[in-house]
Amino acid sequence: KVEQGVSKLIASKNESADMALEALLNGDLYRHKKQKQLVVLESKSSEGMQVVYLNEPSKSELITKKRAIKRVPVNNNLRREIRAYLAAKNLQHSNVEKRQAAVESLLSGADETALEIVHEQRQVEKNADILFLLDSVIALDSLESENTSIKLKAIETLSESLQPQVRNRLQKVVEKGEAPFSAAAEKALAKIQDKAEFYGWMETIFFGLSLGSVLVLAAIGLAITFGVMGCINMAHGELIMIGAYTTYVIQLLMPDSIGASIIVAIPAAFVVSGLVGIAIERGVIQFLKGRPLETLLATFGISLVLQQAVRSIFSPLNRSVETPEWMSGSIDINPIFSLTLNRLYIIIFCLAVFALLFFILKKTVLGLQVRAVSQNREMARAMGVRSEWVDALTFGLGSGIAGVAGVALSQLTNVGPNLGQSYIIDSFMVVVFGGVGNLWGTLVAGMSLGVANKLLEPVSGAVLAKILVLVFIILFIQKKPRGLFPQKGRAAEA
Known part of the structure; x- marks a missing residue:
């Protein structure tokens, strides 16, 4: 029935x-x-x-x-019949995505009726991607042809496709061992494999850039404070953590507007982390200027206090921040390579933050004073620059950017009290490798280390990859102690 x-x-x-x-x-x-x-x-x-x-x-x-x-x-026979009918009907749909999905479903097999519609649609189709898929369906059907030239031409056409169904069919042709078709199919599979490896490298580089973007966001605030004040801030990771928890709290306050909450969380995290940073600078660091070892110990103690405060307020358990719909999903470049939207947005976000910070430091009065203090503090004070005020605002700016980095990290991992500890060492490596206090150095170093980590991970594993990167930085610093882009100025050169 x-x-x-x-x-x-x-x-x-x-x-x-x-x-x-x-x-x-x-x-x-x-x-x-x-x-x-x-x-x-x-x-x-x-x-x-x-x-x-x-x-x-x-x-x-x-x-x-x-x-x-x-x-x-x-049953399976009915499923096959229904799938073929729906695909054949959608082949002529006005919506491009539905047409493409219909053709892709026919790659697993098409009956005579569907093939007739494929040939008809081939004559009128304008979309290049769908045209190629239609050709692939026709070529897959031609693999059953008795004509040698038609079959060889079909194999040549299929060598351009990255669809898994195509690879499976070509593998079956190889297994049959019929000359000259098996040799042609092997050549086609080798060509497809080369493309797959290329896109595999592209995916690795994309993941490396997304990791590099996180490192840049985490390190860029540290580069400013380290460059201007010479302060080794071990609590920088906890400022990132505060930004991530701010995102979590904003989502709790806006449960029905998750998409908008992430936008609200960016300035909120900047303000909250910035104010905490200013409080740290005014309460502790201003009394320890010129004593980097003591600032290291003091800020390490502050990091422990902040971690325990978060554990007391939010509990030691990790918290999950929901990803908005507009950041979910991926952009499919081809069947084996896609760009995940959350990572793509983080790369764009990193570049936007970098551009905004670059504008502040190059085109505003605060930026001019920050550069003056970082290059020669005593001369800047002699010219009337209030270095204490610049230190507080600089530390607040760097801390605020760390909070913004926490917003980005909340979209990639769970939020917990130990979140910042995972990135503080990497942040210092980026700053030292790029050049203390140099924005361009931080950007280049962060992206380079991110890509290097992802390129080494498949070969050596995640832990060994980090060790190799660290060894490389140590050797590099031996050759260029002031990093890729050394800071300029009499004080810096001294």
């Missing part, structure tokens, strides 16, 4: 019939025993199953008893 029903639904070519076929294909079509009608499962929860009546889509019902409805059975 189900087979007869499917045949009649396919023959009807009705929109409601398509809805029933899609529900049957996905296992969401049920029979209501009492009402003796077909219903489609809309959602399932602890309360029960929400269903919609097929004949009356506006009519819905919450089913609390599982026995009240029974799933309509479907």
Whole structure:
């Protein structure tokens, strides 16, 4: 009866019939025993199953008893028939994405009716990607041809495809061992493998840039404070952690607007971390100027206090920050290479923060004074620059940027009391490698170390990759003690 029903639904070519076929294909079509009608499962929860009546889509019902409805059975042959019908119908759909999805579904196999529509659509299709997919479907069908030239041409066409179904079919041709087709298929698979390796490298570099962006965001504030004040701030990681917890709190306050909460969290994290940074500078660091070892010990103690404060307020358990919908998903470049949106947004965000900070330091009065103090503190004071005021604002600016880095990190990992400890050593490595107090050095160093880590990880493992990077930096510092971009000025040169 189900087979007869499917045949009649396919023959009807009705929109409601398509809805029933899609529900049957996905296992969401049920029979209501009492009402003796077909219903489609809309959602399932602890309360029960929400269903919609097929004949009356506006009519819905919450089913609390599982026995009240029974799933309509479907076998693999019927699934294949339904899938082929829906794909053939969507081949001529006005929506590009639906057409592309329809063609991709036919790569697993197309019947004569679907192939006729493929050939027809091939003549009128304008989209280049869909045209290539149509050619691939035709080429896969041509692999069964008795004509040698047609079969060899089909293999040549398929050598440009990265679809997994294509690779599987070509592998079967190789396994058959029929000359000259097996040799041509091996050559095609080698060409596909070369492309796959290339895109594998591209993916590694993308992940490296995203890691580098996090390192830049984490280190850029440290580079400013270290360059201007000569202060080794071991609490910098905890300022990143405060920014991440600020994001978590903002989401708790805006549970119905997760997408907007992340935008609100950026300035909030900057302000909160910046104020904490100014408090640290005014309360402790200003009394320890010129004594870097003592600032290291003092800020290490502050980091422990901040960690314990967070444990007391939020508990030692990690907290999860929800990713907004507009940051979820990925951009598919091809079947084997895609760019995840959250990492892509972090790269863009890093560059935007860098550009804004570069503008502040190069085009504002504060930036001019920061550069003056970092190059020659005594001369700047002689010219009327209030170095104490510059120190406080600089430390606040660097701390605020650390908080912004925490916002970015909250989208990649869980938020916890030890979040900052994972990045403080990496931040110092970036600062030392790039050149103390140099923004461009921090950007280049952060991106370079991020890519280097990701390139080494598949070969040596994550831990050994970090060790190798550290050894490289030690050797590099032996050759260039002041980093890639050394700071200029009499005080710096001295």
